Amino acid sequence: MSQSVRWILTESCTCPAPLSGMPGVELPEGLPSFIHIYQNDFVGRKPKKLKDDDVAICLCKYDANYPESACGDRCLNVMTSTECTRGYCPCEDFCMNQRFQKCEYAKTKLFQTEGRGWGLLAVEDIKAGQFIIEYCGEVISLEEAKQRSQSYEAQGLRDAYIISLNSNYFIDATKKGSLARFINHSCLPNCETRKWTVLGETRVGIFAKVDISAGTELAYNYNFEWYGGATVRCLCGAANCCIFLGAKSQGFQEYNHVWEEGDDRYRVEEVPLYDSAEDEPFSRIPETIRLFKFESINGPETDYSQKMEGGDVSGQELDYFSAIKPPNPVKIDGITTKAEKVESLDSGKSQDQDMEQTFDDTSAMLSRLRSNSAGRNFNIGSGSSSKKRPQHSPRQKKKSAGGKQFHPKNIADLFQSKEAQEVRKYEEIKNQAAANLKSVYDEIRPAIEVHERDSQDNVPTSVGRQWVGAHCAKFRADFDFHFSVVKNFLESAKKAGPGMKASGSGDNPKE
Numbered sequence: 001m002s003q004s005v006r007w008i009l010t011e012s013c014t015c016p017a018p019l020s021g022m023p024g025v026e027l028p029e030g031l032p033s034f035i036h037i038y039q040n041d042f043v044g045r046k047p048k049k050l051k052d053d054d055v056a057i058c059l060c061k062y063d064a065n066y067p068e069s070a071c072g073d074r075c076l077n078v079m080t081s082t083e084c085t086r087g088y089c090p091c092e093d094f095c096m097n098q099r100f101q102k103c104e105y106a107k108t109k110l111f112q113t114e115g116r117g118w119g120l121l122a123v124e125d126i127k128a129g130q131f132i133i134e135y136c137g138e139v140i141s142l143e144e145a146k147q148r149s150q151s152y153e154a155q156g157l158r159d160a161y162i163i164s165l166n167s168n169y170f171i172d173a174t175k176k177g178s179l180a181r182f183i184n185h186s187c188l189p190n191c192e193t194r195k196w197t198v199l200g201e202t203r204v205g206i207f208a209k210v211d212i213s214a215g216t217e218l219a220y221n222y223n224f225e226w227y228g229g230a231t232v233r234c235l236c237g238a239a240n241c242c243i244f245l246g247a248k249s250q251g252f253q254e255y256n257h258v259w260e261e262g263d264d265r266y267r268v269e270e271v272p273l274y275d276s277a278e279d280e281p282f283s284r285i286p287e288t289i290r291l292f293k294f295e296s297i298n299g300p301e302t303d304y305s306q307k308m309e310g311g312d313v314s315g316q317e318l319d320y321f322s323a324i325k326p327p328n329p330v331k332i333d334g335i336t337t338k339a340e341k342v343e344s345l346d347s348g349k350s351q352d353q354d355m356e357q358t359f360d361d362t363s364a365m366l367s368r369l370r371s372n373s374a375g376r377n378f379n380i381g382s383g384s385s386s387k388k389r390p391q392h393s394p395r396q397k398k399k400s401a402g403g404k405q406f407h408p409k410n411i412a413d414l415f416q417s418k419e420a421q422e423v424r425k426y427e428e429i430k431n432q433a434a435a436n437l438k439s440v441y442d443e444i445r446p447a448i449e450v451h452e453r454d455s456q457d458n459v460p461t462s463v464g465r466q467w468v469g470a471h472c473a474k475f476r477a478d479f480d481f482h483f484s485v486v487k488n489f490l491e492s493a494k495k496a497g498p499g500m501k502a503s504g505s506g507d508n509p510k511e
């Protein structure tokens, strides 16, 4: 049974009192407690204050015979996903481009789904492209997002409400948020998320992808990028459902292949061998942090088994932190996750610290540049999941001779020779290239951040070129370094005679 309409605004909320004409919020009984807000609540920093010079003013001129003239689709601000600013727009009160500011939401209603918690329904017909609601919550830093994600997990919270605004900031709607926090995921969604700039800040809106009729559940494709941790069964009911949230992401597919019982392709013995210290310099992920990313998936379009309409998926890139972690991987009749089959997982390997640091600083930039291509990736903390592979089970044999691993740095120390000097020279060049890459990133970061709210199409070519150039130099230096390690290692072994094996192999009588 529904309670009467009520406003819930707390003292700590920075948003103004609800504007007249704003939709009321009907909160049904039994809804887990949260604080309803109409604007993002900034934690740890204040919202930007736009200076006069920074306000984007369009060239629209209101024509009473043509309402679209007041900041419709041809408005310069609309075209750049920027809202007009009240008091500055030439169309004044006729301006139609202040939907976030005026909370011009579609009428919606909460309802209880089967197995997916609460969901949001359209109460009126909604047109394709229409703004439905803002995804509001607390705006927090990346660090805070990591901490909260871990803490929610420790508290056993199942539902994930943290999404990314950009590489530095996230929206956490766990404790405070708008009704958008209740919109569920579908593999065949009728809505999508879009980022808009409103009064200088990036905000996230839910928009209709297709015409939606009253009574239909609203859903968008979370496009979770799976970064380890729990596998959560998707219950969207779409005919093209991916079975698990994030199942289409590379991380999930490499780590949690889903297969039928008895499928011999995935026997533990056949898990590929690798030496992570050498192959995977960036692959360590803090286990407790799960980052999910919304990303385009062009899956087959099939019938919608629930009352949702289809269309191709083109939601913008957003990331999701999850606090979900069931005790064991999900098991569905006849289907097992690979994690269940692999008997034990190592907790992580030591990493090349300087490389890792550079990667931390530059991963956000990389992800943005990559996001224009089909195979997007996003990295957090110390590494990318894209290369993460199943780790050794106790039954697997080691690849290295005698179980020893040869780290490039150790090799340089071990060989006090001409060869070692050459290796060190290349190592220095490699470090220099890494430092250059970092300084290029620091230099061009502002240019990227100005544009990150939409896409990287707007980033000046010179910036992109500089970035690509620095990367190529870094890759080249890495290659030269590793090549010199291998070459000099072999040469010194050859010089030492046919019986000589790598230092540390235990076969050298002098050892």
Ligand SMILES: C[S@@+](CC[C@H](N)C(=O)[O-])C[C@H]1O[C@@H](n2cnc3c(N)ncnc32)[C@H](O)[C@@H]1O
Binding pocket: 115, 116, 117, 118, 119, 158, 159, 160, 161, 181, 182, 183, 184, 185, 186, 233, 234, 235, 236, 324
């Ligand atoms: C942003 S919340 C959505 C609202 C949530 N249903 C509630 O009751 O608060 C996201 C969480 O809802 C659940 N969820 C959303 N879509 C789902 C789906 N298709 N299948 C299973 N669970 C889903 C998952 O637990 C997910 O972490």
